[in-house]
Amino acid sequence: MKPIREMSQAELGAFIHSHLRQLGIDVVLSGGASVAIYSKNIYVSQDLDLVNIRFAKEGAIKAAMQQIGFREEGRHFRHPESETIIEFPPGPLAVGAEPVKSVDELQLPTGTLRIISPTDCVKDRLTSYYHWGDRQALSQAILVAQHCEIDLKEVARWSTAEGKRKEYANIRGSLVGNRSP
């Protein structure tokens, strides 16, 4: 097994995910690290948000993380060989008011990583843009849309369900780029 200090962020995520899964703890990567993975690291994230989708007890997560050398610091975990901060936000796995219905799996040399799909990643970033006016989040959504196949019809439907049809109309061009809407 590759030492932790040599793992990419995605490989580290896969390593932790696979370890937790063996112990019956189910997590899915969401947040900025998923943007980093889908944008081929053009966007850099400092943390891995592994959503605790089956509401595993905090103590069980702590014990599992300690087994692979992570130390709890407040509400996150760190490893002496890595700069990445690991967090376990509680479920449910959602984008805006809707549950995430399916997740993708990436096979990496260090294990399997379950991650929200590129389309849900775009929706996740747009939630921050729509509700907080966070332009960094919009830039991240555009980055993901530039690097991955996105179901734009689904993003449009979801935006309307969030009450953000007009806002979506304003940014659709940026997401679509040279593709047909």
Add this chain to the structure above:
Amino acid sequence: MLEPILGSTSRERVLVFVYARGEGYAREIARFFATDLVQIQKQLDRLEFGGILAGRSAGRTRLYTFNPRYPFLSELTALLDKTIQFYPKDQQEALLMARRRPRRRGKPL
């Protein structure tokens, strides 16, 4: 009122206050309900970690609002809206009728 569901009076107070005022900080909430600051801080922290509230720093104060990303937000606020209707009239007014428009510094009233 929601204590049997939420398991904590302080948690209800935090949620009701933030719902009624749109935002709140620990000392303000504790002062309003004349209750222990530490308990309120603990609940704000838990609710933030749970994704229900979102916190931001304003100077040295941590201000909390509802997290618009919380998937059950509309259902939760509907419950809180109804809860406030069952509060005593004077408490309802104190929660809902606080001045929110700006006041120029130095103005006597």
